[in-house]
Amino acid sequence: MIRFLQISILGLGLLLGCDSSSVPSGPTPFELIIPNGFPDMDIPADNPMTVEGIELGKKLFFDPILSIDSTVACASCHLPEDAFSDPLAFSNGVAGKTGRNSMPIINVGWMNTLFWDGRALSVEDQALQPVENEVEMGESWDNVVRKLQRHPDYPELFVAAFETSIISADLVTKAIAQYERTLISSNSRYDQFRAGAIELTEQENLGLELFFTERADCFHCHSTRLFTDNRYHNTGLDEFYTDTGRAEITQSASDVGKFKTPTLRNVEFSAPYMHDGRFETLDEVISFYDTGAQPSETIDPLIGANRRLNLTEEEKAALVAFLKTLSDPKFLSQ
Amino acid sequence: MKLTYQKASAAILATLLLLTVAGCSLFGSDDPEPGTVQIELSSHIGGQPLVLNQTSYMSPVGHDFSVTLVEYILTNVALRDENGNLVRLADVHYCNEENPDTHVFGGVEVPAGKYTSLTFTFGVSGQENVFGNLANTTDFDNMMWPMMMPMGDGATERYHYMRFEGRYGVDGAFRIHVGPSGGSDFSFDVEVPLEVDLDGEDWNLGLVMNLDQWLTEPNDWDFADYSMIMGNQAAQSLIQANGASVFTLGHANVR
Numbered sequence: 001m002i003r004f005l006q007i008s009i010l011g012l013g014l015l016l017g018c019d020s021s022s023v024p025s026g027p028t029p030f031e032l033i034i035p036n037g038f039p040d041m042d043i044p045a046d047n048p049m050t051v052e053g054i055e056l057g058k059k060l061f062f063d064p065i066l067s068i069d070s071t072v073a074c075a076s077c078h079l080p081e082d083a084f085s086d087p088l089a090f091s092n093g094v095a096g097k098t099g100r101n102s103m104p105i106i107n108v109g110w111m112n113t114l115f116w117d118g119r120a121l122s123v124e125d126q127a128l129q130p131v132e133n134e135v136e137m138g139e140s141w142d143n144v145v146r147k148l149q150r151h152p153d154y155p156e157l158f159v160a161a162f163e164t165s166i167i168s169a170d171l172v173t174k175a176i177a178q179y180e181r182t183l184i185s186s187n188s189r190y191d192q193f194r195a196g197a198i199e200l201t202e203q204e205n206l207g208l209e210l211f212f213t214e215r216a217d218c219f220h221c222h223s224t225r226l227f228t229d230n231r232y233h234n235t236g237l238d239e240f241y242t243d244t245g246r247a248e249i250t251q252s253a254s255d256v257g258k259f260k261t262p263t264l265r266n267v268e269f270s271a272p273y274m275h276d277g278r279f280e281t282l283d284e285v286i287s288f289y290d291t292g293a294q295p296s297e298t299i300d301p302l303i304g305a306n307r308r309l310n311l312t313e314e315e316k317a318a319l320v321a322f323l324k325t326l327s328d329p330k331f332l333s334q
Numbered sequence: 335m336k337l338t339y340q341k342a343s344a345a346i347l348a349t350l351l352l353l354t355v356a357g358c359s360l361f362g363s364d365d366p367e368p369g370t371v372q373i374e375l376s377s378h379i380g381g382q383p384l385v386l387n388q389t390s391y392m393s394p395v396g397h398d399f400s401v402t403l404v405e406y407i408l409t410n411v412a413l414r415d416e417n418g419n420l421v422r423l424a425d426v427h428y429c430n431e432e433n434p435d436t437h438v439f440g441g442v443e444v445p446a447g448k449y450t451s452l453t454f455t456f457g458v459s460g461q462e463n464v465f466g467n468l469a470n471t472t473d474f475d476n477m478m479w480p481m482m483m484p485m486g487d488g489a490t491e492r493y494h495y496m497r498f499e500g501r502y503g504v505d506g507a508f509r510i511h512v513g514p515s516g517g518s519d520f521s522f523d524v525e526v527p528l529e530v531d532l533d534g535e536d537w538n539l540g541l542v543m544n545l546d547q548w549l550t551e552p553n554d555w556d557f558a559d560y561s562m563i564m565g566n567q568a569a570q571s572l573i574q575a576n577g578a579s580v581f582t583l584g585h586a587n588v589r
Contacts, residue, residue, distance in 0.1 A: 110472060213482045214564050300507075
């Protein structure tokens with residue numbers, strides 16, 4: 001009888017074991033679809049993408065809880081409808097205006113450095129910095145963690161995403177980075193043209209030819225599918241720079257006036273332009289590259305102090321028309 | 335009896351040991367063994383390592399110049415042995431002077447033998463030069479040679495072979511971008527002589543790109559005439575001819 005009971009209990013245990021093993025445990029892996037022709041994306045091994053992690057990251061991205069007075073979220077300066085950038089030249093932080101224009105958050109999963117000066121070496125690192133920036137969010141990570149830990153929803157969401165209710169700055173930034181890696185823009189009219197699905201207009205085709213030849217020579221910095229080379233250039237905006245850009249990070253005189261190339265995807269919606277938002281329209285930008293470059297010791301050879309494109313009005317208009325083919329309205333609604 | 339058995343056992347053991355040692359000597363250790371070969375790339379001007387952005391150099395036609403960017407692609411990198419056989423070290427390699435991670439490649443196993451040269455194609459030849467053929471990385475993405483550049487067939491995007499950029503004179507700039515143009519692909523094969531007798535060692539071969547040679551022999555390069563050359567078939571032809579003397583062996587060491 002005792003032996004029968006032992007066998008029964010063992011059998012029940014096995015049944016329960018089988019039952020419980022069929023219930024999925026842990027966060028759900030998320031397979032990121034890489035658009036055709038895009039480079040492979042390096043996703044950090046210690047931050048694999050999951051459905052729950054992305055959902056949590058999205059909630060955090062739009063939640064002003066990260067700032068000291070709960071007035072500024074990531075999305076306050078990176079507005080989806082403005083190509084995840086800011087229509088203001090300098091964004092409003094908790095303590096005034098930021099020092100540079102907010103870069104668009106588009107296809108950042110392919111970027112190994114972020115910010116205009118490249119001070120962040122990963123998407124996670126980029127997400128870490130604004131919280132403790134005195135102007136932007138003015139908060140300490142310890143306080144952010146305390147607020148999230150006390151929140152009625154977040155502890156449970158962190159359990160779902162990372163299998164722990166103990167929240168940390170590391171996990172917050174990992175979640176935001178997971179969400180940001182999903183912000184992929186790849187369905188513009190240009191992409192459809194490349195896929196053979198549509199034709200461009202005559203004007204857009206002229207713009208494309210100017211863009212991708214040394215006539216206007218945009219493509220060397222705004223390369224291929226990403227429309228950024230992820231490098232730093234002094235484009236001749238000024239003869240002397242008060243904001244020295246990349247040099248602030250490298251401390252190298254050869255980097256004075258260099259700023260990271262922003263993507264041109266959705267550029268129609270990411271005005272104003274340049275690191276200081278000095279140009280309000282694409283026409284102004286093209287006029288600058290046409291004849292406005294200022295000489296300096298670090299001006300990029302791709303620009304050249306003496307280089308003048310001398311574009312006709314027709315060519316300038318064609319370039320603008322082509323740039324607008326990079327707009328991806330569905331992306332903006334994310 | 336016991337003593338005799340012990341003696342016999344000792345004799346057998348000694349014989350076995352002797353045979354084992356002799357066997358190793360006769361049949362094992364003297365056999366040539368494979369090793370590895372890695373390539374270490376560097377750029378020089380005037381026989382000295384290039385210093386990006388800083389040092390001012392002199393071109394053959396008298397221009398002061400500095401270099402801001404050097405990146406290039408090598409393909410079909412191989413060692414040639416004394417019988418003319420090729421041993422492949424790498425199918426393709428991208429080098430960016432600014433990124434030390436791209437300066438060393440290879441490290442693959444190579445059979446024992448006497449090797450007489452290092453061979454490769456500068457750039458990406460002919461039908462291989464179709465955008466998307468190389469590894470799908472942002473480095474290769476940045477080397478895109480757009481579809482609009484004249485190639486003759488107008489078919490598709492390709493790859494730059496080299497981007498060599500800098501400044502000259504008071505406020506001049508040059509952008510020597512090498513690649514296909516006007517129906518010619520302008521890649522070229524290079525053979526760098528060396529003497530490597532490989533037998534089990536791990537070799538490190540230094541391949542030097544002498545940047546100043548791009549600017550001379552046989553064609554002295556005037557930045558004022560050729561500051562940007564992508565769509566210029568004649569200029570691509572001139573720079574290709576200069577390329578013949580650009581690469582030399584820096585060192586050949588056992589690591």
